[in-house]
Amino acid sequence: MSLAVVHSRALDALQAPEVTVEVHLANGLPSVTLVGLADTEVKEARERVRAALQNSGLEFPNNKRITVNLAPADLPKESGRFDLPIALGILAASGQIDAARLAQYEFAGELSLSGELRPVRGALAMALALHRSGAGSGRALVLPHASAQEAALACGMAGDMSSAMTGGLRIHGAAHLLDVVRALLPGDVEPADALPLAHAAPSPVREPGADLRDVKGQAAAKRALEIAATGGHSALMVGPPGTGKSMLAQRFAGLLPALTHDEALESAAVLSLTGAFSADRWAQRAFRSPHHTASPVALVGGGSPPRPGEISLSHHGVLFLDELPEFPRAALEGLREPLETGRIVISRAARQAEFPARFQLIAAMNPCPCGHQGSPLRACRCTPDVVARYQGRISGPLLDRIDVQVEVPAVPAAALAAAPDGEATEVIAARVSRARDRAMQRQGCANAALTGDALDRHCALDAAASKFLQAAAARLGWSARSFHRVLRVARSVADLAGSGPITVAHLAEAIQCRRVLSVG
Numbered sequence: 001m002s003l004a005v006v007h008s009r010a011l012d013a014l015q016a017p018e019v020t021v022e023v024h025l026a027n028g029l030p031s032v033t034l035v036g037l038a039d040t041e042v043k044e045a046r047e048r049v050r051a052a053l054q055n056s057g058l059e060f061p062n063n064k065r066i067t068v069n070l071a072p073a074d075l076p077k078e079s080g081r082f083d084l085p086i087a088l089g090i091l092a093a094s095g096q097i098d099a100a101r102l103a104q105y106e107f108a109g110e111l112s113l114s115g116e117l118r119p120v121r122g123a124l125a126m127a128l129a130l131h132r133s134g135a136g137s138g139r140a141l142v143l144p145h146a147s148a149q150e151a152a153l154a155c156g157m158a159g160d161m162s163s164a165m166t167g168g169l170r171i172h173g174a175a176h177l178l179d180v181v182r183a184l185l186p187g188d189v190e191p192a193d194a195l196p197l198a199h200a201a202p203s204p205v206r207e208p209g210a211d212l213r214d215v216k217g218q219a220a221a222k223r224a225l226e227i228a229a230t231g232g233h234s235a236l237m238v239g240p241p242g243t244g245k246s247m248l249a250q251r252f253a254g255l256l257p258a259l260t261h262d263e264a265l266e267s268a269a270v271l272s273l274t275g276a277f278s279a280d281r282w283a284q285r286a287f288r289s290p291h292h293t294a295s296p297v298a299l300v301g302g303g304s305p306p307r308p309g310e311i312s313l314s315h316h317g318v319l320f321l322d323e324l325p326e327f328p329r330a331a332l333e334g335l336r337e338p339l340e341t342g343r344i345v346i347s348r349a350a351r352q353a354e355f356p357a358r359f360q361l362i363a364a365m366n367p368c369p370c371g372h373q374g375s376p377l378r379a380c381r382c383t384p385d386v387v388a389r390y391q392g393r394i395s396g397p398l399l400d401r402i403d404v405q406v407e408v409p410a411v412p413a414a415a416l417a418a419a420p421d422g423e424a425t426e427v428i429a430a431r432v433s434r435a436r437d438r439a440m441q442r443q444g445c446a447n448a449a450l451t452g453d454a455l456d457r458h459c460a461l462d463a464a465a466s467k468f469l470q471a472a473a474a475r476l477g478w479s480a481r482s483f484h485r486v487l488r489v490a491r492s493v494a495d496l497a498g499s500g501p502i503t504v505a506h507l508a509e510a511i512q513c514r515r516v517l518s519v520g
């Protein structure tokens with residue numbers, strides 16, 4: 001046998017496309033050639049593989065012409081993830097391991113010079129890709145230990161439901177090249193016995209997050225967040241400093257239902273691309289709150305190779321942008337497309353990378369640079385011009401994509417002290433959950449995602465409601481986009497009320513959830 005084929009996977013944004021590593025040994029001038037658009041790092045693999053084999057007491061065929069082909073040729077193949085497959089290909093082609101057994105596995109792992117396996121990026125993405133490509137291949141995944149534990153999240157953490165869904169995906173962890181080799185020696189030993197199955201750490205006990213009950217007063221803002229959570233609407237809170245905007249935002253994720261297994265996997269897979277995933281955060285909605293000094297690339301994604309930005313790291317979670325007008329204009333404008341599509345396409349040279357970015361935007365801002373415009377407690381020092389410029393930093397098109405807008409006013413201390421305790425997160429979340437279920441059963445998506453025909457169908461109004469909305473639109477000079485936005489929010493209000501039809505009362509509340517800025 002002088003030709004061996006080993007299965008592996010590349011990492012292309014969140015995709016982990018299959019890569020075939022072919023190793024051919026021939027007589028002739030001794031050499032090692034790597035083909036298939038291998039970059040510098042892959043070429044370094046040649047030296048690592050040689051050292052790892054020799055230091056592990058295995059034979060490197062020094063007297064042969066070795067050709068390694070990574071196919072397909074046009075995939076990005078950064079990092080040392082192909083060290084292990086290349087080493088195994090050489091061993092199989094030179095008859096040191098059983099080539100037939102290789103076919104049952106996919107491998108990835110970087111080798112140290114002594115043959116130890118080092119973790120690879122995006123292990124969870126690989127496991128998901130293998131799972132999605134259909135358990136039809138029946139292949140198991142062999143990864144360095146730490147990577148295998150991460151990838152094993154795809155098979156087990158959520159209990160019984162997931163084992164059915166993952167259809168018997170098997171992931172093995174190995175610490176050293178020799179562990180893998182032992183499992184692939186010709187003979188009677190079953191490979192599965194030589195390589196232990198990897199298990200994800202047990203599901204952590206969910207820590208209850210901070211409770212909305214901690215925020216005194218601000219009933220209107222809490223109601224707006226309840227509506228936003230129900231429909232998946234983005235929300236903007238406007239008010240002076242110290243009124244609880246950040247506290248409210250930090251408690252928002254508590255209103256959202258638990259992640260489904262698939263959502264938990266997608267979220268973890270994106271986080272694992274940057275090493276931001278930790279197993280004790282499994283199945284919890286991401287809450288990201290980048291500072292306003294964050295660059296557009298940090299916020300939206302980019303770089304080479306392309307990395308996900310905050311909007312992707314908060315996939316299926318909450319992206320909180322405090323002091324919204326202070327963010328760079330380019331960063332804010334970069335939010336527009338993903339807010340519509342739930343994904344971001346990053347173009348670099350000839351390649352495109354796509355990351356999921358279905359985040360829920362919760363933004364907060366002061367009404368003016370000094371922060372006190374409209375406050376009964378302190379006088380605002382800003383001229384109308386200055387206020388207009390400040391609010392104008394949020395472009396109309398971006399504002400148009402924020403369905404729910406609410407004022408979070410300053411409240412005198414005495415009034416605050418007298419305010420009754422608000423509802424607990426748990427109570428509001430239960431209402432949100434029922435309303436969301438209603439929407440999903442009716443239309444299969446969140447209300448914020450309703451467009452076109454589906455919007456017309458599920459937000460149909462009777463004559464009285466229609467007349468009311470038309471009058472409001474004419475009076476306030478709405479664009480078609482604003483009109484649709486109010487309809488979607490009204491749908492969420494109706495769902496919270498358990499109502500099929502959208503009534504005038506639902507519309508009236510939806511109309512209140514916008515136009516909080518004095519300009520724009």
Ligand SMILES: [Zn+2]
Nearest residue numbers: 368370380382
């Ligand atoms: Zn001011």
